[in-house]
Amino acid sequence: MNTAGERAEKRTAWPWLAAFSVSTLTLPLQSALPPEWSLFFLSLAAFCLLASRGARPVGLVVLAWLIVVSVYREALEDRLPAGLAGEILEVQGTVSSLPERFGDRLRFRFRPDANVGDISLPRNLLINWYRDWPEVRYGERWRLVLGLKPPWGLVNFNGPDRERWLFGNRLGAVAGVRSGERLSSPESTFGSAQRARQSIRDAIVHQLPETRGRATVLALAIADRSGIDRPYQNLLRETGTAHLMAISGLHVGLATVAGLFLGRYVLGWLPAAGHGLQVYRAGLATGALAAAAYALLAGLGVSTVRAVLMSLAGLLALSSMRAPHPLMAFVLALALVLLLNPLAPLGAGFWYSFLAVLALLAVFFPRPRLSEWWKIALLAQAAIFVVVAPVNASWMGGISPTAFPANLFAIPWVSALVVPPVLTGIVLLPVSGTLAGLSWWLAAGSMEFLLRMLDYLAAWLPGMWATRAPLASVAVGAVLGGLLLLLPKGLPGRWLGLFLLAPLFLPPSSAVPPGGMRVEALDAGQGSAIVLASANHTMLYDTGGGDGEGSDSVGSVIMPALMSLGNGGLDRVVISHGDLDHAGGLFTLRARFSRLSVLGSTGTGTAGVDPCREGMSWSHDGHRFHTLHPSAGLPYLRNNSSCVLAVDGPGVRILLPGDISGGVEHRLLLNGVKPFDVLFAPHHGSASSSTARFLSRVNPRVAIATAGLGNRFGFPRPEVRGRYTAQGVDLWATGECGAIRLDLQANGAITASSARKQTPRIWRWPAAPNCP
Numbered sequence: 001m002n003t004a005g006e007r008a009e010k011r012t013a014w015p016w017l018a019a020f021s022v023s024t025l026t027l028p029l030q031s032a033l034p035p036e037w038s039l040f041f042l043s044l045a046a047f048c049l050l051a052s053r054g055a056r057p058v059g060l061v062v063l064a065w066l067i068v069v070s071v072y073r074e075a076l077e078d079r080l081p082a083g084l085a086g087e088i089l090e091v092q093g094t095v096s097s098l099p100e101r102f103g104d105r106l107r108f109r110f111r112p113d114a115n116v117g118d119i120s121l122p123r124n125l126l127i128n129w130y131r132d133w134p135e136v137r138y139g140e141r142w143r144l145v146l147g148l149k150p151p152w153g154l155v156n157f158n159g160p161d162r163e164r165w166l167f168g169n170r171l172g173a174v175a176g177v178r179s180g181e182r183l184s185s186p187e188s189t190f191g192s193a194q195r196a197r198q199s200i201r202d203a204i205v206h207q208l209p210e211t212r213g214r215a216t217v218l219a220l221a222i223a224d225r226s227g228i229d230r231p232y233q234n235l236l237r238e239t240g241t242a243h244l245m246a247i248s249g250l251h252v253g254l255a256t257v258a259g260l261f262l263g264r265y266v267l268g269w270l271p272a273a274g275h276g277l278q279v280y281r282a283g284l285a286t287g288a289l290a291a292a293a294y295a296l297l298a299g300l301g302v303s304t305v306r307a308v309l310m311s312l313a314g315l316l317a318l319s320s321m322r323a324p325h326p327l328m329a330f331v332l333a334l335a336l337v338l339l340l341n342p343l344a345p346l347g348a349g350f351w352y353s354f355l356a357v358l359a360l361l362a363v364f365f366p367r368p369r370l371s372e373w374w375k376i377a378l379l380a381q382a383a384i385f386v387v388v389a390p391v392n393a394s395w396m397g398g399i400s401p402t403a404f405p406a407n408l409f410a411i412p413w414v415s416a417l418v419v420p421p422v423l424t425g426i427v428l429l430p431v432s433g434t435l436a437g438l439s440w441w442l443a444a445g446s447m448e449f450l451l452r453m454l455d456y457l458a459a460w461l462p463g464m465w466a467t468r469a470p471l472a473s474v475a476v477g478a479v480l481g482g483l484l485l486l487l488p489k490g491l492p493g494r495w496l497g498l499f500l501l502a503p504l505f506l507p508p509s510s511a512v513p514p515g516g517m518r519v520e521a522l523d524a525g526q527g528s529a530i531v532l533a534s535a536n537h538t539m540l541y542d543t544g545g546g547d548g549e550g551s552d553s554v555g556s557v558i559m560p561a562l563m564s565l566g567n568g569g570l571d572r573v574v575i576s577h578g579d580l581d582h583a584g585g586l587f588t589l590r591a592r593f594s595r596l597s598v599l600g601s602t603g604t605g606t607a608g609v610d611p612c613r614e615g616m617s618w619s620h621d622g623h624r625f626h627t628l629h630p631s632a633g634l635p636y637l638r639n640n641s642s643c644v645l646a647v648d649g650p651g652v653r654i655l656l657p658g659d660i661s662g663g664v665e666h667r668l669l670l671n672g673v674k675p676f677d678v679l680f681a682p683h684h685g686s687a688s689s690s691t692a693r694f695l696s697r698v699n700p701r702v703a704i705a706t707a708g709l710g711n712r713f714g715f716p717r718p719e720v721r722g723r724y725t726a727q728g729v730d731l732w733a734t735g736e737c738g739a740i741r742l743d744l745q746a747n748g749a750i751t752a753s754s755a756r757k758q759t760p761r762i763w764r765w766p767a768a769p770n771c772p
Helices: 004-025 036-051 056-077 162-168 193-207 212-222 230-238 249-268 277-297 302-320 326-340 348-364 373-387 389-396 403-428 433-460 472-486 496-505 554-563 586-592 662-670 692-698 718-726
Strands: 088-095 100-102 105-112 125-130 141-149 173-184 517-521 530-533 538-541 572-575 597-600 617-620 623-629 644-648 653-656 678-680 702-705 731-733 740-744 750-754
Touching: 004 056, 004 326, 036 056, 056 326, 125 141, 193 212, 193 277, 193 433, 212 403, 212 433, 230 433, 249 277, 249 302, 249 403, 277 302, 302 326, 326 348, 348 373, 348 389, 348 472, 373 389, 373 403, 373 472, 389 472, 389 496, 403 433, 472 496, 530 554, 538 554, 554 586, 572 586, 586 597, 623 662, 662 692, 692 718, 718 731
Parallel strands: 125 173, 538 572, 572 597, 653 678, 678 702, 702 731
Antiparallel strands: 088 105, 088 141, 100 105, 105 125, 141 173, 517 530, 517 740, 530 538, 617 623, 623 644, 644 653, 740 750
């Protein structure tokens, strides 16, 4: 029996768990880890505090936080050095994840056996195998010839952060396969949870045709979301239902309840199982086992682990006949997840998962007598919609008004008609593949019907509301404001939550003054995408890389930049030339903007693209846009037929030359090209462009090369950098600096900033020294 002192000690543990959680959650906001000397003194202080009974909780918090910092430091050290970018090595190792197919590539994790010579390899590599890949299975051993790159990613002012994703998943390098040889197959089919996942995946793929329903079954059975294509992703995003594809509290709760009742039913028929309380507790144990098994099949994602921990807390409470405070269970689950996986907060799933539970606690714990099902459904959806809005704004760049009505019927539909047959199929698979297939067919059919309903809803209701990517302080304030509003009526200051929420819902503003312009060279990898926004108009020069059929960076790079300017509108696109590193996103943009005006030099006369010819011009907000090349009589010469665009503003002149070479530069010189304040380096800074005479005539104050970090061409070339330096101007590259933003004023002033330098984080690869 617990004494009063023991109970008091347990109560005082919760604030310390909360303190540990808060201190850990602030680490992703830091630009660097604390220096090692400070960690040494903190370690000494922690052991001193542990020696004192009264200060022991503080010592435990400090020690746990030091463990978290050590995990961050270990992840930083386990990355391929930048100096080894482009190395081609033969590496032997093991496939350590389920291979996932994404369009024209196969992706999987790979664990090398050992270092190659004196080159130290990270423990986990992310492998991309492009086109004509063989069958690859979890657990197989391969000898691969790999082109290695550090875990670099695109860094823009808005949109997803791939470097954060790679760091959070402990991926120390990214590699492309040049050739491969299978050395051995997995030893057994069900030798591990991952092999069980592989077998379940094979069975689902064999039993079901390739539809959105099958993609859903794979996502809910084994957390394999590679079958969810881009249109399906867009639908889930616009309707706010993407969370249904992540195995979390809803799904784990159903597995727990199913395991509990199945265990009690089976054990009730066994004479040796006992009766009453013994059967009751044994049923709780089978529920816990079912939850744990499902979590293993789901790959132990953050939301899954959180759901399992909270389910276990509830089962333990039922077993002991004591009900812990729900908030205590929440804090305990939060602290355990952070201790087990300190990098979990780097993913959106962590925030969606815990904030959704916190919202439900805020709305239902103070209202224990609420019994009407329709009130419960409305309050639950309203609570989650409001509290997770800051996460949507931060990770998705907007808030979906369709999410509230969509989830009102989508959540119960998936809970009753999709998840149960998915789980039933998993249970039936060892007994009968046919029965398992029938169960999955029912789940897929139910999901197809739901998706048709979501299609209609997305067509009738407005799409995403563009929002500012909020500062951390704004996001935290919005969460607190949402929680305040959810508390019962009569609480003093409850409506102050509206003021805390308001900054989140204010529409973004371009803040481009009359006569000014914002020019943003996006980090689109080894491709070009440049936004030019004036007070009332937005234009895009080139559309980034892609395959020209929908697989591109429009959704992850271009649209977040457009949405940050206001309503995400776009008036005109100019395509320099038809190469896919410049025109790869045009297909997607034309699908998104049905009345888009497109001008370009594409050679074959692409439908809907007006040919670019020398002498064309138009004006927006006091800026004159005019083309300098190609002339009407020239044949299409790919790079040298680039649509060269000049922009004359009240105070600043800009030249966008595409991929022209020195020959076309000479032609522009003969035509009397004038000086420009801003020059985009021709052909990404290749050695055949940016001739000394051309630079001398253009005489730019600012020069930018759109070139991917560590690109295989070495752009911008060292000799080209030397030419710009000789001209007295720094050449900034989008890969090295991230997106580069220029705010141009009517008086000629230019303010430059870069995404890598403006948003330093622990995981961020540093910007080049000369970046603005």
